[in-house]
Amino acid sequence: MEIKNFNKYKIKWNIESETVIKPGLETIQSALKKLDNPQDKHKVIHVAGTNGKGSTIAFLTALAKEHGLSFASFTSPSIVDVHDQIQINSVNVTEKQMDEAFLHMHDRGIGGMLTDFELLTVTAFVVFEAMELDIVFIEAGMGGRLDSTNVMKHSVAVIPSISIDHTNFLGDTIEKISWHKAGILKNNSQLVIGSLSVSAKTIVYKEVEDKKATVLEYNNDFHMKNNEYSYKEYSFSNLKPQMIGKHQQSNMALAITALIESGFELDESSVQTAATNARLPGRMEKINEHFYMDGAHNQASIDALVETVQEKFPNRKIHIILGVLMDKDYIYILRKLEEIASTFEFVNFQNKRALNANILYKHCMNSAKIVTLDASMIDLEKKSKNGITIVTGSFYFIAEFREKTGF
Structure with a gap:
């Protein structure tokens, strides 16, 4: 790596x-x-x-x-x-x-x-x-x-x-x-x-x-x-x-x-x-009132993220932007995030171990889902006007997301 x-x-x-x-x-x-x-x-x-x-x-x-x-x-x-x-x-x-x-x-x-x-x-x-x-x-x-x-x-x-x-x-x-x-x-x-x-x-x-x-x-x-x-x-x-x-x-x-x-x-x-x-970039990090980043990439951290969202944002629309590594349990990650997500956006990122976003799309059971080829194509302002947006998955994805979007 x-x-x-x-x-x-x-x-x-x-x-x-x-x-x-x-x-x-x-x-x-x-x-x-x-x-x-x-x-x-x-x-x-x-x-x-x-x-x-x-x-x-x-x-x-x-x-x-x-x-x-x-x-x-x-x-x-x-x-x-x-x-x-x-x-x-x-x-x-x-x-x-x-x-x-x-x-x-x-x-x-x-x-x-x-x-x-x-x-x-x-x-x-x-x-x-x-x-x-x-x-x-x-x-x-x-x-x-x-x-x-x-x-x-x-x-x-x-x-x-x-x-x-x-x-x-x-x-x-x-x-x-x-x-x-x-x-x-x-x-x-x-x-x-x-x-x-x-x-x-x-x-x-x-x-x-x-x-x-x-x-x-x-x-x-x-x-x-x-x-x-x-x-x-x-x-x-x-x-x-x-x-x-x-x-x-x-x-x-x-x-x-x-x-x-x-x-x-x-x-x-x-x-x-x-x-x-105390602050930590990429751990349920508040970017603004409607936008958070969290490097939840395994079962325990995804469980904690879902629990936090349910506690902090009840009855809010949750938009998930997700990129994960292929050696993670992405099926578990999807099933847990489906408990809170209104919409999904799966993103490809530059890493040898990155899971193709189309695979996440295929296995996601939520019908409100899209694939985006590159983080720079995401319109965050539009998303943030309607609910809470959470960028999550691999820390490598979050790092690239920051670089390409300026956050």
Whole structure:
């Protein structure tokens, strides 16, 4: 999968990498060793899970900012291009910082060793190493145990949710997927988890036992009730996240707990401001009163989107603009969206894994449906005058949609 605007650095500094996905850590660990292990310089909060990773990191960065901490984050996929995946104090990495990192990697001879995502992960750690930071937030790319981000000696681990996704790499059961997610836990460390199913918790708790770690569970060890967070001696009231959806209460609580477990003192006023200010592009993101974007691309995230729409927009006409990847369960996605949609517009987008919009059209049971060959042809103003328009599906589709429509 091509990472937008990443190739120009590879070409400029003559560092080759493969575009394939190769789960496993031996190669990236060898590359990091050549670079004197930059991943171990800072405190790290490592977030894995099926859904909620991005939202949890959005809360983490907002909390860090309001408490005056210096922080950095590595997330995926990109919203615009590679530069927004590596951020320092919520500011995109600059071309100068990328060049300096690539020069260092070139001099240490890591060309040809890595896949694209492994190289990007190493780049992030090299960029961060050059800075004095209080905390670094890392989002797992896929799975956890064998994901290229899982290379730190120490971290506080966070798992917001576990459901079925990426079955071709992670397995087709909750147990198999949970094994991958739980693998981010380090020996004698802390794990903070959201509300997981019994089958997922069984696997996660075994990992905790094996690694002599401690686990903190939402609605068991820490709580959110009536906009109030409580954990040990901490109590923060009047927390009102602006990110839409009930699940954001849980994601916010996970972020607060993870920062406390990382050794930071939090105060109520700063936590309140952070809750209000936390934003995340492409997650039920409000563009205007009639237009939202949400990267719902698997069963759990589609369920959350449908629940949110039913709660927030009862009796409103809902226009769905959809583009998905072919390896997703698009039949499930269609059946769920049919519960809320008045009309469908299926769109082709430029990605090797993109599902042809005509296939979505064929399998959709709603009669009010059309196919559009390119996002630039969509008349959003016309749609927005009559109901709520939601652009959803793959984050790659949403990124292209933004680029072609200017949103």
